[in-house]
Amino acid sequence: MLIGHQPQEFLLAVEGLTVSFDGFKAVNDLSFYVEENEIRVIIGPNGAGKTTVLDLICGKTKATSGAIQFRGKELTKLKENEIVQAGVGRKFQTPSIFDDLTVFENLEISYPRGRTVFGSLAFKRDDAVKDRVEEVAEMIFLKDKLKTYASFLSHGQKQWLEIGMLLIQDPDLLMLDEPVAGMSVSERVKTAELLNTIIKNRSVLVIEHDMKFVEDIAHKVTVLHQGKILSEGSMEKVKNDSKVIEVYLGH
Amino acid sequence: MFGDYSVGDLGAIFAMQGFAGLILFSVYVLMALGLAIIFGQMGVINMAHGEFMILGAYVTWLTSSFVQSYVPSIFSGYFFIAMALAFVASGALGMLVEWALIRHLYKRPLDTLLATWGLSLILQQAYRSVFGAREVGVELPQWMLGSQQITDTIEVPINGIFVMVLTTLITVAVAYIMYRSRWGKQVRAVVQNRVMAGAVGINTEKVDRYTFGLGCGIAGIAGSAFTMIGSTGPTAGQLYIVDTFLVVVFGGAASLLGTIASAFTISQAQSTMEFFMSGSMAKVLTLLAIVAILMVRPQGLFALKVRK
Amino acid sequence: MIINSRFFNRSELLGFLSLALLLFLILPLTLDIFRLNLVAKYLTYAFVAIGLVICWGYGGILSLGQGVFFGLGGYCMAMFLKLEASSVANTKIQSTPGIPDFMDWNQLTQLPFFWKPFHSLPFTLIAILLVPAIIAFIIGAAMFKRRVGGVYFAIITQAIAAILTILIVGQQGYIGGINGITDLRTLLGWDIRTDHAKFILYFVEVILLFGCICAAQFIRLTKLGRILVAMREQEDRVRFSGYSVANFKIFAFCVAAMLAAIGGAMFTLNVGFMSPSFVGIVPSIEMVIYTAVGGRMSIFGAVYGALLVSFAKTSLSESFPQLWLFGLGGLFIAVVLFFPNGLSGIWRDHVQRHVDRLLTLVKSRKRWSGRSIAVGAPAE
Numbered sequence: 001m002l003i004g005h006q007p008q009e010f011l012l013a014v015e016g017l018t019v020s021f022d023g024f025k026a027v028n029d030l031s032f033y034v035e036e037n038e039i040r041v042i043i044g045p046n047g048a049g050k051t052t053v054l055d056l057i058c059g060k061t062k063a064t065s066g067a068i069q070f071r072g073k074e075l076t077k078l079k080e081n082e083i084v085q086a087g088v089g090r091k092f093q094t095p096s097i098f099d100d101l102t103v104f105e106n107l108e109i110s111y112p113r114g115r116t117v118f119g120s121l122a123f124k125r126d127d128a129v130k131d132r133v134e135e136v137a138e139m140i141f142l143k144d145k146l147k148t149y150a151s152f153l154s155h156g157q158k159q160w161l162e163i164g165m166l167l168i169q170d171p172d173l174l175m176l177d178e179p180v181a182g183m184s185v186s187e188r189v190k191t192a193e194l195l196n197t198i199i200k201n202r203s204v205l206v207i208e209h210d211m212k213f214v215e216d217i218a219h220k221v222t223v224l225h226q227g228k229i230l231s232e233g234s235m236e237k238v239k240n241d242s243k244v245i246e247v248y249l250g251h
Numbered sequence: 252m253f254g255d256y257s258v259g260d261l262g263a264i265f266a267m268q269g270f271a272g273l274i275l276f277s278v279y280v281l282m283a284l285g286l287a288i289i290f291g292q293m294g295v296i297n298m299a300h301g302e303f304m305i306l307g308a309y310v311t312w313l314t315s316s317f318v319q320s321y322v323p324s325i326f327s328g329y330f331f332i333a334m335a336l337a338f339v340a341s342g343a344l345g346m347l348v349e350w351a352l353i354r355h356l357y358k359r360p361l362d363t364l365l366a367t368w369g370l371s372l373i374l375q376q377a378y379r380s381v382f383g384a385r386e387v388g389v390e391l392p393q394w395m396l397g398s399q400q401i402t403d404t405i406e407v408p409i410n411g412i413f414v415m416v417l418t419t420l421i422t423v424a425v426a427y428i429m430y431r432s433r434w435g436k437q438v439r440a441v442v443q444n445r446v447m448a449g450a451v452g453i454n455t456e457k458v459d460r461y462t463f464g465l466g467c468g469i470a471g472i473a474g475s476a477f478t479m480i481g482s483t484g485p486t487a488g489q490l491y492i493v494d495t496f497l498v499v500v501f502g503g504a505a506s507l508l509g510t511i512a513s514a515f516t517i518s519q520a521q522s523t524m525e526f527f528m529s530g531s532m533a534k535v536l537t538l539l540a541i542v543a544i545l546m547v548r549p550q551g552l553f554a555l556k557v558r559k
Numbered sequence: 560m561i562i563n564s565r566f567f568n569r570s571e572l573l574g575f576l577s578l579a580l581l582l583f584l585i586l587p588l589t590l591d592i593f594r595l596n597l598v599a600k601y602l603t604y605a606f607v608a609i610g611l612v613i614c615w616g617y618g619g620i621l622s623l624g625q626g627v628f629f630g631l632g633g634y635c636m637a638m639f640l641k642l643e644a645s646s647v648a649n650t651k652i653q654s655t656p657g658i659p660d661f662m663d664w665n666q667l668t669q670l671p672f673f674w675k676p677f678h679s680l681p682f683t684l685i686a687i688l689l690v691p692a693i694i695a696f697i698i699g700a701a702m703f704k705r706r707v708g709g710v711y712f713a714i715i716t717q718a719i720a721a722i723l724t725i726l727i728v729g730q731q732g733y734i735g736g737i738n739g740i741t742d743l744r745t746l747l748g749w750d751i752r753t754d755h756a757k758f759i760l761y762f763v764e765v766i767l768l769f770g771c772i773c774a775a776q777f778i779r780l781t782k783l784g785r786i787l788v789a790m791r792e793q794e795d796r797v798r799f800s801g802y803s804v805a806n807f808k809i810f811a812f813c814v815a816a817m818l819a820a821i822g823g824a825m826f827t828l829n830v831g832f833m834s835p836s837f838v839g840i841v842p843s844i845e846m847v848i849y850t851a852v853g854g855r856m857s858i859f860g861a862v863y864g865a866l867l868v869s870f871a872k873t874s875l876s877e878s879f880p881q882l883w884l885f886g887l888g889g890l891f892i893a894v895v896l897f898f899p900n901g902l903s904g905i906w907r908d909h910v911q912r913h914v915d916r917l918l919t920l921v922k923s924r925k926r927w928s929g930r931s932i933a934v935g936a937p938a939e
Contacts, residue, residue: 090799364713365894
């Protein structure tokens, strides 16, 4: 089905990706392709290698073999910060924000300017920065918390703050690792709404266990199992795949 | 620098210096074993480790003086008593320190480093106040003196062989405790996930305390061995702490085998070079080489690639 | 107003002014020249301590090898002064006149190559800053690019301090050995040993110190300062925000090294000699305690910490030498266990609110802006 396509048509082309930890292959000869403006959800049982795939794309883990092409750039050869600068943003499973900085400062750090040592020394907090920070803060429901230290935010607010930090980077590919995990029902609804606004005009790669949430947002679903693709396609197709029901959905 | 020596001479020199390095190797291994347990397993930096070693050395000295004056009949075997006492003394002090200081700092490794440095200063001054600033030497029983002639040019000091055998036994015992016993499993469980280990019923505080105590106790034994190659003074421990940390880091912090291999490499390199140049230059070159290697390979000689 | 646009906020301004008052007026007016020279010696450690605030307090990088940079700065300065003191006229009784006395004692007959550029003062001044910066850069690049940090970095820097000390002690002929470089007399013909010179040097040093305070404050207030804080907490998030974490750490480490070197050079000028006893493991870790006592996040605290701890050291070790080590050891433990934010933390928690209340009752609602970013702040 995908064979015969030229990888250049895709935003992200993962081919033959393998990583082995002391002999254990967490991701094994994995290939998949993400198109422009596509929302792809990766599901699978625990230990299937979902988070590792995101780690490999964003450079946190180095691949043993295989290629990751993003807009014609080979990501496996780049450092983490270069991958970010190429346009890949990553949200971690547990909120990873800066507790000792205010919400404003958290967002400002992610603003894509002055990213070198001397650039950051010369960085000026001008109106463009302030406006953008306030705009994003409004989207992530934290407009009245700009001066609050991030350590005082609730778990859900921290998750939003991290999403906001990604948003301000304006990445072409946004990778979210369980964005609604640990949230209350009302926070979940707000987050779904938030995600629906921010996924416009970019591709998104999401790991999620909440099937209701997955059905709501996914264009296409990839099911991972033991580091390999078990099934791939529309939610409808995947849901009715007997292998998927056996190892994952059946439980 | 080798030009003046024939091949045979060189062989003999390397062998002799090699055996001379054995005691240093043993002290390194024992010190590093203690540190590897405390640092590698618990993630705690104990800058006072050298002072625990020196406590063992002082205990050995006290035992030797006591036995010599009051029960000279058992003098030939006093060393075994001294080692046991050194282990108990250093281990007990270690457990006390863990309870009073270390347990408050498990989440702040850099702060532990500073606090234990403070502890080392206090211990040094305490030794100076109790035992005096003068260095003390231990008298060895007759059977440990002298050396064994192997070839015409090579002879091995008997105390070197003795310490080697001892070190081997202790290393095997530690390896057994850490990797085979139930207690060792508990230690590793606590290291990997403190909360979960507590949840499955492991008394994490007790495990911490005994692990720290064991590490310090082994340092005490190292102190016993140390009395054979150097005289004991209040600050003698400080001279070894950096070397020992390098041994542990160089070997790969969590690897027992790595610790031994690196102790061997470092002590032999230093001991061999000392024959050809001044002791200080030998040390500078050895340390520089280690630091340079660590810069290229920071995970040490032996390290696993793990999924983080 | 989202952040303070002023260079110093109110409490920092208070700190700045009171420190200026103390160092420029009170101490010079009340102390005799011997005591003032001692203060100058203590203040040389304040440079190191400020560097550690940037590197350790903000960046979370604990260097136990600041003595290396202090020593490099000090030795560069000492080499220049020694060459001036070893003019042919001054050393004509030596078997080789014109070289430093210790070289002559060690049968050297000509100046080693690395000494030659130190005939020039401009070269020396540049070397004081550049040599430590280059070495810090090399160490930093090697370690931070490979993600080595925390306790490993601390131990490696400590090993480097040990190496440099052993090297200096072992090389008596080339660098003066255990005695160091002594008997320094003049700077471009100006005798630095007179009381008058010491008085002037004190002020030169204080002015330099305030320059460094302002530089550190500038770094703290830029985005770079916030990135350092961010990095200390969530290194990965900074990395995945598009920053090269290693470069920022290298920068912080180099800044700390240069500040330490300035302190070392001033030490040589004020005290009149430089020796390996200011380079090794023990002095290096003592430099950390200055910062810890002052408060690892506080630039002014670092200055007070250096002053107070050095003062305590001098007075205690003169009268009760045993007590001093107990005291210093206890200080290490107490600061870590009970006062992780040092004097500045105590000031903030117990004194500042009273000062604030006195100064302005009206503005008390803006308390959040006075809260400095602190390690001990509630994290979760």
